[in-house]
Amino acid sequence: MTPTLVYLATDRHIRHVTDPVDRAGLERWIIEFVAENPRFTVDQAVVVARQLAERWGFDVVADERRREELVQPVLYTEAEWLARGRVPDPGARPVRMLGSRRERFGCFLSGDVSPAPGAEESTRWPVVDALERSRHLRRRAHHLAPEYREFAEVLTDYELALLRHVWVIGAVVEWDDDPDYDTVGWIRNGPRDRRRLPRPDLTGDEALFRLLINPWPGEENVMVVILGLLAQILALTVLGRWRGAPVTGEDGEDGVTHPGELETGLIAHLVARRLGLDESVRDRGVRGYLHGEVPGPAPEGVRWNLVFETAEVLEDVLRGNSVFTWRAAGD
Known part of the structure; x- marks a missing residue:
């Protein structure tokens, strides 16, 4: 099953929950699980979150007092547990996972395994700091990519490093030299010339998307603003992929509803x-x-499928995953 189908199935799964309390709990559980588990890809995290919600029940995963202990479960394959001196209990149900090549395999929770007979039990389960893991960039930015030092007073070095990858979608980030004081950030669309692929040294005049940021953002966090603008661009990209043609019209034209504020906000949040x-x-x-x-x-x-699929794409772009191509961005 492709990630797109995983997200579509998840959207349908959420909509099939008719009780508003259960549905609200399920939505927040999946969001929390995906957000807290960068060790999994977004589609893997969504699949695991759904299975755990079904196993434990909506009332359990909706309980914020228990969510912290449940949201980062210890999950290993049978072979990995055996290497730690444990084996799955008889009748234990595996949590089904999809690998990077879409192969299926099962993992078992720590509560579903016991010490293996005659094996030396190891309690040295690898503990990887979630923050350090989440801050892993898959590759360094191109040496010609802008360093965005003009944003150094409002963004951390890590955030600047993330922005150095946005050229792959033909985007640049700039301070707005003629800001509208009611707007913290906006997108100015540039020329869409297929003969000129994005380059790491793109200028604002050449960029497909200029993200213009108000130099006086007030209480707004500049990185939040940038993530929200990128979410708008890439959500339209995903919508274009689904329909087989780029989304170029205004909201509602061609039967396409543009992403709403909560959708782009959730994408940026994740x-x-x-x-x-x-x-x-x-x-x-x-x-x-x-x-x-x-x-x-x-x-x-x-549209939960739009939220999760766009979050996956945006994360890959910022981490430097070059799978994303300019043509996927549409024009």
Whole structure:
């Protein structure tokens, strides 16, 4: 099953939950699990989260008091457990996973294994710091890519390193020299010439997308703004992939609804957490949805397949995964 089909099945799975309390709990559980487990790819995390919710029950995974202990389970294959002196219990149900080549395999939770007879049990389970793991960049930026030192006062070195990869989608980030004081950031579309592929040394005049940031952002976190703008671009890219043609019209034209604020906010939220960005890098609208006084399910218009697939693409771009190509960005 491809990631696109995984996300479509997840969207349908969420919509089939009719009780609003259960649905709200399931939505937040999947979001939390995906955000807290950068050790898995996004599609792997979604698949595991759904299985654990079915196994433990909606009321359990929706309980914020228990979520912290449940959200990072110890999961190993049978061979990996055996190397640690343990074997799956008789009748233990594996958690089904998809490998990088889409092969299927099973993993077992720590509560479903016991010491192997005659084996020397090892309790030295590898503990990998989640933050350090999440901050792994798959490759260094091209030496010609901009360093974005003009943003050094508002972004960390790590955030600057992430931005050095956005040229692969034909984007550059700049301070807006003529800002609208009611707008923290916006996208100016550039020329769409297929004969000129994006280059790491793209200038603003050549870029497919110029992300213009207000030099006076007020209380807004600049990285949140940039992630939100990138989420808009890549969500439209994903929508174009689904329909087999780039999305070039206005919202609602050609039967395509552009991503909404909560959708792009959730995409940015997931990617920020999976990349280990500072706690302040959180969209306020998303915080209201996740931690409101009366938590309810997301509006029906939220397309969970769009949220998760775009989060996967955006994370790959920022980590330097060159699988993403300019033609996938559409024009």
